[in-house]
Amino acid sequence: MENTIIKKLVILGGGTAGWMTAAMMARSLAGTVDITLVESDQIGTVGVGEATIPPILNFNRALGLDEAEFLRATNGTIKLGIQFENWSRRGESYMHAFGNVGKNFPFCDFHHFWLRSRASGHSDSYWDFSLNYQAAKQNKFAHLANIPNTNLPGLSYAYHFDAGLYAQYLRRYSESKGVKRVEGKVCDVRRNHHSGHVENLVLENGQVVEGDLFVDCSGFVGLLIDNAVGSDYESWSQWLPCDRAMAVPSESAGSIPPYTRSIAHACGWQWQIPLQHRTGKGLVYSSSHWSDEQAREVLLGNLPGKPLAEPRVIPFRTGHRREQWKKNVVSLGLASGFLEPLESTSIHLVQSGATRLVKCFPHRGIRAEEVAEFNRQSRVEMERIRDFIILHYKANQRRDSDFWRHCESMDVPESLQHKIELFRATGKVFRDYDDLFTEVAWQQVLIGQGVLPEDHHVIADGLSDAQLDDLLQSLKTLIQGSVRQLPTHEEFLSSLLAAGTK
Structure with missing residues (x-):
């Protein structure tokens, strides 16, 4: 494959995925690679990954983050587990x-x-x-x-936190470590005619951002991994029938329980994530069984407090990229695939993917063997988590x-x-x-x-x-x-x- 020594790393997209990746790269590769993150204030982020699992402690510790400072900056709380209500039978729960x-x-x-x-x-x-x-x-x-x-x-334990605030927190951390942020929207992606590798990103203002290795954190759109290098997407909708989410923040309901709630409804399930300043709520559902209006009625009818915004709909397709690393593009976060947030794995998959990239980071050029191993590990990890999530649906006794x-x-x-x-x-x-x-x-x-x-x-x-x-x-x-x-x-x-x- 390409023998170009990797000196310039470009991350496309901010949000939680982009800035977690930037922070990990800056911490691990300081002094060896120039890191640039390109994001546009015009493009919003999904930002509903507010619940985590215990390995997040390892990520924060690897960065050297102070827990009190982190919780204060993100309005974070403690999470001891996930309570599942109405999943086996209506009226029953377990954790x-x-x-x-x-x-x-x-x-x-x-x-x-x-x-x-x-x-x-x-x-x-x-x-x-x-x-x-x-x-x-x-x-x-x-x-x-x-x-x-x-x-x-x-x-x-793990944490609940405001994903948007966490991204801002990691942005400050990353920039203090030398990461350069470029504001702008990509209008063109230029590739090498011989190798098909991405050479640079052209922004709407005319600026050109060159790189040797690109990390695609552009969300569901997959601007580089899909549109530029064409990594196929494997759908798992035959096992995971939900394809839409609706999210809304609400006022806090008083006490702050140290656990996430997952409440099953007739055609999906509802999450409830307690933060210091509000409660994150949302509904994951099947559009084959519920319209958006029906889902909105269920969501708003089951809030612990007054809604603080209008519910927003997030269409999704469960599955993964067959090659999460293709040519000189590595996809992380939603660009690499999606498993609904039932077991709070979205942020973890960014963490594990960024860690895997550090371990497999190319030195004297991108090598096929390294790319293949990265993709093998990514695929196995996704499949294991997929099975665990499917179990919740399959082993139900509701009729x-x-x-x-x-x-x-x-x-x-x-x-x-x-x-x-x-x-x-x-x-x-x-x-x-x-x-x-x-x-x-x-x-x-x-x-x-x-x-x-x-x-x-x-x-x-x-x-x-x-x-x-x-x-x-x-x-x-x-x-x-x-x-x-x-x-x-x-x-x-x-x-x-x-x-x-x-």
Whole structure:
């Protein structure tokens, strides 16, 4: 492939994806590559990715960001998990809580001991043994690395924040690290006639921005990855039937719960994300089952507070670019593909993609082997997350609408079908090494959606009935006692933000 030494990196598009990428590149490649970001104030961003998952802490730490400053700048709050309401059946709920559940055992996950207890007639909820769940439902949080005087881990957390403010925050960070921002709208993309590589971007004001490697963060339009180098898009709409979202901010409903809510409706689901200054709300739905007006009525009829703007419609198509890196264009964010925000993976995919680009960054020219490995990792990551999201739709027990009946009866990828059948028969679930979601995450969604195993691991029979009862009771006592000592979420935020101003 091209042997041009990469000296000029151009990022097209700002927003969360563009500035996260710029910040990561500036932090990692300082002094070796000139970085330019091109964005236009005339072009808005989607900006609804306001909920994250725990790896965001690693991203912020890699940049050297101060947590108090970050939360203050983005109106951020703490997130301990996602509560799913009406997904299995109407009126029922469960939580995909971060962190561990119960106690780790060699070669046998804790839920097998819970399954054995349940088969014996005990009625404890699986989430009685989740520290994160208990803290979330009691509106508690503190930095708890482990439960004192035990070998049990503490709270695992992520953030809710205003995506627009986060982009502005990272812009200031990136520019302080030498990233050059160019304001302007692209009117032409010039490519090398021989190689097909992008050589420069021509802006409406006549300015020409040259680069050796381009990162496309232009959103759904995919100005470079699609229009310029022509990477095909693979649709996954046969498994993920929703194709539209409607977003609106609303006034805060008072307390700030440290978890995201996902509330299933007749033809889709609604998110609720609590920030310091407002609540982010939106509805993901199928246009084959609901009109925009029907969706608007459902969304506005289920707000926790007064709407602060008019709802805006965001059409989308779930799927991914078959080649997220093609020629000298790397696509990140919405330009690379889209998986609905059910498990808060949109911002994470930007993070992982930018990290992958740093690891695969070309030195003495773009090499086919490196591009192929980048694309392989990107594809596998997307497919793993895709299966996890499809699980929520497939494993429903609702019969109240054509939408849910279709989801329950649809064929799913073989990789997911195998996981469901194995868990239902044996209670076992295995995480691939490159799967974003842990075994505990899969267990919570499978159990929460009503996929209950017919058996448990033989190791769980190694305890006597009395030992098993003592184990479960001791864990509940430890968790409940630990949660009682925690401050409320609001108290934690007030203390942290006040300390950050001193």
